[in-house]
Amino acid sequence: MAGKILVVDDEVHIRMLLEQTLEELEDDYGVELLTAENGEEGLDCIREERPELVFLDIMMPYMNGYEVCQAVREDSELSAVKIILLTAKGQEADRKHGLELGAERYMTKPFDPDEILEVAKSILNIED
Secondary structure, eight states: OOOEEEEEOSOHHHHHHHHHHHHHHHHHHOOEEEEESSHHHHHHHHHHHOOSEEEEOSSOSSSOHHHHHHHHHHOGGGTTOEEEEEESOOOHHHHHHHHHTTOSEEEESSOOHHHHHHHHHHHTTOOO
């Protein structure tokens, strides 16, 4: 089952690292990788492309990750979209807030590429 993964992060090197991490899914399983560089662009992409999975940074211009997550959860047409908050904000209060807004998981940077890949495979139901 091919799907779409969207990476939303304002830092180009983080987007590139995530793309490199996830390109195995693109090459081996036909998963389409999409990117956005701010929250507003990310939300537009979610509405237009309907990705199965979004890796979403929190601290971004125009709309932060919490606002994007909340907007997605308030739109019943986007209920199937799974959001992983991937952020440098490691405080327990931040994690709790993200999960309360409807994120599937809250992961902190620096991240383990193997864990990112496993999370993506699990959510997209990809088995090795």
